[in-house]
Amino acid sequence: MNLTDMNESNHFDLVHSPLTGATLIEASAGTGKTYAITAIFLRFLLEQQLKVSQILVVTYTVAATEELRDRIRRQIRAAIAAMENGTTGDDFTGGLIRSLAHPKEGLCLLKAALRNFDEAPIFTIHSFCQQVLREHAFESLSLFDTELITDERPLVEEIVEDFWRRNFYAAVPEFIRYAREKKYGPETFLKITRNSISQPDIRIQPEIQPTELHSLELFRHSLGKVKAAWGAARPEVIGKLKDPGLNKTSFRNPDVLISLMDQWLSREGGLPFFPGWEKFTPVVLKQKTNKNQQTPGHPFFDLCGELWDSAQILQREMDHQLLYLKTEIFRVLRRELPLKKEEQNIQSYDDLLLRVRTALGKPGGEALSQALRQRYRAALIDEFQDTDPVQYAIFQTVFGKDSILFLIGDPKQAIYSFRSADLFSYLRASRQVQNRYSLTHNWRSEPRLVAAINHVFATPGQHGREPFVFAEIPFHAAFGVDDPDRPLFELSGDARAPFQLVYFDKGCLARANAAGNKDNFRRLIAGAVAGEISRLLSLARQGKATIGTMPLQPGDMAVLVRENREARLVQDALHELAIPCVLHGAGNIFDSPEALEMERLLAGVAEPRSEKALGTALVTDIMGVSGEALMSAKREERPWEAWVNRFQQYNDLWEEAGFIRMFRTFLRNEDVLPRLLGYRDGERRLTNLLHLSEILHNESSARKLGMEGLIKWLARQRDPAATRQEEHELRLESDANAVRLVTIHKSKGLEYPLVFCPFQWGSSRTRKEELPRYHDDQDDWRLNLVLADEDQQAVILAERESLAENIRLLYVALTRAKYRTYLYWGPFKDAGSSAVAYTLHPAPGGAATPSPLNSRNIVAETETHFSNLTEDQSRADLTAIVERSGGTIKLIPFPNMPGITYQRPPETAVPLPGRTFTGQIPRADRIASFSYFVAHKEKEEDIDNADRDQAPPPATSSTGIFAPPEPSPGFMSLPGLTDTSDPTSIFSFPAGTRAGIFIHDIFEALDFTDDRAIEAVVCKKLGDHGYEPHWQATLCMMIRKVLAAPLDPSVPGLQLSGVSPASCLRELGFYFPLQPVTPEKLGRLFAGKGIPDNYPRQMGRLNFMPAQGFMNGYMDLVFRFAERFYLIDWKSNLLGTSIEYYGQDALRLVMEEDYYLLQYHLYVLALDQYLRSRMGAVYDYERHFGGVFYLFLRGVDPARGSDCGIYRHRPTPETIATLARGLIEMK
Structure with a gap:
């Protein structure tokens, strides 16, 4: 090949090449493929006068769609700027502007395109097919509510396991043993189908039919004769195998062969033979007889020869049947997998493509093609070398005739066959398109490097070889x-x-x-x-x-x-x-060592009483306990028990508050971050661990997975056969x-x-x-x-x-x-x-x-x-x-020279440009709630659900390697544990969000006036929420104390036991229009309103974004007593392990620190508005509203006084009026 005499006749000219028919553009590396797509898009707008919504662009990743969208938009803006400013822009833009017959009309077209650019259909192939199915559901027979799944492997495994049971459980024992010897199992069939399920057009070879095991009876008959003869023949056979005429290398230890024959004949079935069994056959004995020596003979050897020959026939039949089953599993999967998906109303990403292809190919498919052609007047398919037969069939059917279709890619860069990308679909298309062009100018590399690459790949051609093996993939020198704007690379003393x-x-x-x-x-x-x-x-x-x-x-x-x-x-x-x-x-997060360590760690948390599970967790790098320290802890009962107790606390926290709360507490308490960062690759390790925790949190939330389910899910993902998803790729650690x-x-x-x-x-x-x-x-x-x-x-x-x-x-x-x-x-x-x-x-x-x-x-x-x-x-x-x-x-x-240790250059002061803002600016319009206001408090603590009851905050980090942190007096070191001496008291009942929801559910279901029904309600709710039945007596006692407690000593008879269901509104939801509100505004509204002096300032330090729109919330209970309305909020918070922790001082502290004061003022404001709207002019706050009760249920005990566990307050009418003026948007 003469590299200096290149023919550019098929070079695609961005300005002048025609935009008609089906066109294939080969875009070699560095030749500006993306720029060419933006240029063609611009020409469609100006020359064909297409709308942005009529130009379909398809690429193969979400990231690529975003890049194309951004690049096309910028190209349109640049062209508008050039036309408005009278400049030419770059070479392409200038040439395109000069070619326009009516520049003003072109400018209007571009401005309209920019205004409507959000309508541009720039899709991945899967999102395009999803759009087609959604918009043409009737033509494609697609259901509207079909769930899209990313991993169909569980369905495949289920089908394969059923297939295995059907074909092997009832098979003859010889076949089962032979298959086991050949290492056939369900995993065998999963493995052979793994990379082929997504390729529906693949041909499976050979095409064979099942066979009967015709020689099985002959084999069994021969085996019976060998077994019957062995007892009498054994002494003589020993002597025959020791015959001096036999080759001593092959028969060096006849006694071992005899022993193996004894063991083999004692088993059922005969197959498989042990290694060396064939030495008992006449053919092998003759082969192993020394020259000029007589081969020892015996009738038993003749019987073994018959058995060996029948076994060879039987094994060929069984090999044929195993091969048939390997081909049959593909037919079974193609038949049963779609049926299972249809039963469960689910589909995979590959199904999106198949359904579109099927819809286009069935009767009436031409109408769908015509509808798509009318909507999309032109199509640009990016990275076309990575297409597959299904994708190409879709594009060819829709745009293959009388349409503008541009297929852009480079067959020399088709490297994704492991993702089912099929270069040969590109080659097939190259034979069918009307126009073929190439991009030949490399803008990436400096010209001498381009020339070097040309010479490297021209070398096979110098010797009569195709540079890329297939003649259909020629190499054209770039x-x-x-x-002039490319900076020069200079290397002193080095050739260029x-x-x-x-x-x-x-x-x-x-x-x-x-x-x-x-x-x-x-x-x-x-x-x-x-x-x-x-x-x-x-x-x-x-x-x-x-x-x-x-x-x-x-x-x-x-x-x-x-x-x-x-x-x-x-x-x-x-x-x-x-x-x-x-x-x-460089890989998938589930293939990392940290994924294995995470699995071991979580197994230790799940089973802290298992010495194996806990010990394995402790010796991970995450925990950093040495083998010697582990053995020392096991020898001394107290240190080991300390670890058991600590991991039990993590177990309880996971159970009560969820995975992510437990894991964050674990990271903090166990000093994991500094430990991992101490490793040479610590940044990588820590990045992987945090990435894993994020994935596990998302999965546990989305799939409602408990402890065991999440660990099993992680183990499945670590399986190398698992489907790998893009979001699970390793993140850049720095x-x-x-x-x-x-x-x-x-x-x-x-x-x-x-x-x-x-x-x-x-x-x-x-x-x-x-x-x-x-x-x-x-x-x-x-x-x-x-x-x-x-x-x-x-x-x-x-x-x-x-x-x-x-x-x-x-x-x-x-x-x-x-x-x-x-x-x-x-x-x-x-x-x-x-x-x-x-x-x-x-x-x-x-x-x-x-x-x-x-x-x-x-x-x-x-x-x-x-x-x-x-x-x-x-x-x-x-x-x-x-x-x-x-x-x-x-x-x-290669010079075998040692490297030079790198020394970082001294840091010098450099101008610091303003960082580009990449976040999102929240809109003020929203539906706000109490949770929204307090979700971002300045102090560093997690709020899982501010409207529900929380356990006390966890203790700080550990104080020693084997001793868990000591709990603060009266509080637990971790949520869910107490040091109460009475394990049946209400203070021993678990705390946290789950417990709060459970207790709320009980009180929501109770008829306060029916004492006899309390046991039945509690029993049912214990089962519904997964708590042990032994808590029933404890909870019933707590409920009876709450119902009997005087809520307000100044109101005689005000007890819940006297409030009928007809006088109750439970879980009363509300909305009211909200004025613009900020933390500072809240502080001002509460100033001087009869609450602690420091509280308005505390509210001013809340850290929520300005909000307006609507205020939303739910009141646990509103009830009427003696013509007055009261508001109750149930609080199951565990403030301490005895009744002393539920006095008024303690309650006021909790009410202030957890912003419950703010909460009940918002609720009273909502209730006031509700009563005004329902009662009209007769409503009077002073006469009709009785007050608020926050019942800290564990501490309510009438025998200890009316102040025990009950916080009560009645905001002044002035306070509620001020809040109404400042918060409610009046229309």
């Missing part, structure tokens, strides 16, 4: 662009070759003991990368490595890896040299100036100044446990999955595709850099089948071979060729590439 090829020769690998050891040479390469980075940073400190005017920084460099373990190797090497680095998108360690898959679409590619030599061979998958180019590239072990042609084709994808991964990695790329290479173990071997050392004569691609083993050819290269030949290949590159590629022999 053109570098001299950008932007592509550094670092080569490890065989001698180097031998000296490092890495010639045949993958782990050793991975560590060697990681060290080499770290050493070069440290060298560059050392030069930067001397002002000899710069980008523009700034010294090179760690954050200017990225190391691209294939697997997460490779990233961790480089991380370790960089840490050794004190170079800051950060893992970016945005500091650090070297980025990024997987190649994550790096796609990104760019970095300097890029290191150390591990691009992975094998393309299919692993033994992998099932071969390939696309048949003789059948329109249909995907095939081959389940038979002996299909070598399928393996060849699957490995061909693996090699092709590895080359595409290499292309993506090498095209990320702006200034310099490092590629590390050498004769590593198993590197002969790698993408680098194919690209840099292509086997000659590829094009001259007349055989079709399907019949050639390209991977084997590449591997054989590379393994036969001498050191000189290998170097000669690389030297030839360097010489052709015109100085853009440099070959660097």
Whole structure:
């Protein structure tokens, strides 16, 4: 290929190329794909005069939709600004403006587009299909309330387990034992279907029918004869096996063979045979007889020969049946999975696509296609190389004729086959479109680096090979662009070759003991990368490595890896040299060590009395207890019991207040944050732990999971077979100036100044446990999955595709850099089948071979060729590439040099720009409540539910490694525990939100006048809320005390036991229009209103955003007695462990600190408005409102006086009138 004579005839011109028909645009790396999409969108607006709502844009991630939406909007704004200011903007904008016949009309169109841009249909493929199903529910037969699920694996597991039971429980014992020996179980069928369920068009091979075990009876008959003969034949057989004519290597220990035969014959069924059983057969005995010796014979050996032969036939039949069952599970899943989803009214994201394709393909589907074409006059499909057959069928059906359809992507960057992305759908489309263009100018990389990449991928073509294996994916050299605004990368004393090829020769690998050891040479390469980075940073400190005017920084460099373990190797090497680095998108949170530790920790909390569970939790890095300390605690009863009690407290807190409350308390009490940050990778560990806690909190809330359910859910997510979701990917632990360690898959679409590619030599061979998958180019590239072990042609084709994808991964990695790329290479173990071997050392004569691609083993050819290269030949290949590159590629022999420890440059004062605000400004219009007002108090405490009763605050952190913190006098160290000496008293009843809801529920159900019904109500509510029955007597006693207590000594007979249900309103909800209110305004309204002097100031320190709109709340009980109305709020708060804690002083303190004073004033205000509206002119506050009672139920005891546990107050009429004027919006 002549790189200096490129044909640009198919280059897509952003201004002049026609916007008609079906068009495919190949956008190579760095050529401005997103910019091209925004340009085409702008031209649709101006040239086709389409509305934004008529231009469909589809991409493949939510993040990409947001980026496209932002970029298109900015492009429209830039064009408007250029037209209004009389400027040209950039080259494209200027050219487009000059091409307009009516610029003023164009300006109006753009302004209208900007005004209506929220209507722009920019979707992911799934959200597009969801929109279609929602808007065309009748045509697609879709239900409106179908639940969308992210993980259908539980349904699949259920079907597979049923399939297993149906086909194996009733099978003959021989078949079951054989399947078990072959390690067949439900997990076998789950594994083979895992990556294929989402591909409905996959062909399963071979297509076979079930078989009967015809030889089973013959096998059983032969087995019976062998068992019957063994007793008499055994002594003679021993002598025969010791015959001197037999090979002593094979028959070195006949007694062991006899013993194994004894054991085998004592078992039922006969299968499987033990290793060496065949030595009892005449055929093997003859094979193992020494030359010129007589083979020992015996009738028992003849019987064994018959049994062996019948067993071989039976095993072939059973192998056939197992293979049939492997094919049958796919048919079962395709039939039963949709039925189960329909029964449960659920669907997965893949179902969205399938339903749209089905709706388009059935009778009447043309009407749906026509409706979509009328709505969307043009369609732009981004990242089209990552499509699949279902997606392509949708686009082709809707927009394939008489429509404007742009398919934009790059087949050289199709690297997501593990997500079911199907490059071959792209290839199929490339044959069917009307127009094909390419974007050929690379705007990302400096021109010499672009030239170097061109030479690397042109190398296979020099030897008659296709650069990307398939002829349908040609390589067109890109053109570098001299950008005057691009800062220059300068490296003192270094040649200007932007592509550094670092080569490890065989001698180097031998000296490092890495010639045949993958782990050793991975560590060697990681060290080499770290050493070069440290060298560059050392030069930067001397002002000899710069980008523009700034010294090179760690954050200017990225190391691209294939697997997460490779990233961790480089991380370790960089840490050794004190170079800051950060893992970016390197895996899933549930694959992290912290997920395992979290599971062990939560198991210890769930079972604190289990020595195994608690001990395992304690020795996690989260807890930091050493093995020696753990053993010491177990030997001494008291320290171990202290740990049991502490974890029991966490257990109770989880039970009462939920997971997140428990976990935050745990983090604080156990000093987890400083402990984890003490590790070298502490920031990573802490980030993972907090991320996990957030996920677990969301799941426990959304799914209503208890302790056991949440731990099981976490264990399921840790299963490597679990569906991985994008929001569960590892978060960036820091945005500091650090070297980025990024997987190649994550790096796609990104760019970095300097890029290191150390591990691009992975094998393309299919692993033994992998099932071969390939696309048949003789059948329109249909995907095939081959389940038979002996299909070598399928393996060849699957490995061909693996090699092709590895080359595409290499292309993506090498095209990320702006200034310099490092590629590390050498004769590593198993590197002969790698993408680098194919690209840099292509086997000659590829094009001259007349055989079709399907019949050639390209991977084997590449591997054989590379393994036969001498050191000189290998170097000669690389030297030839360097010489052709015109100085853009440099070959660097690996110098085994130690790295230089990184020294951070001294910090210098820099101007601090204002930080960009990225939050959301809340609207003042809202429905406010008491909870809203107090949810953000200034003091640092959690309020789970301010309207419900809380347990006392937890104690502070621990005072010693084995001793839990001592509780404050009268209070618990953690919610839910008391030190009361009477375990049956009401003070021993659990506290917290759950208990508060339970007790409220009891009082809401009671008829206060029916004493006999109390036991029945309490018994039922105990069962409803999951409390033990033994609490019934305690609760009934508390209730009777409350009902008998005089609420107000000044009102004779005012007791709840005298209030009938007809005089009660329970859980009375209210709304009233709310004026604008702030914390300061609340403070002013309450000043001088007969409440403690400091309370208005305390309310002024509340930290809620200004609110107006409506005030909302619920009153526990409003009742009427003697023509007066009273308001009650039930409080189950545990203020202490005896009645002394419920005196008036204690109650006033709680009322003030928990803002209950504010709460009941708001409730009285609402009740006052309610009574005014219902009673009209006769209503008088003084005459009709009796007051407020806050009943702290545990402390109410008439025998101890009327002040015990009851807080009472009646706000003045002036106070309520002031609140009404200041808070209620009068219409």
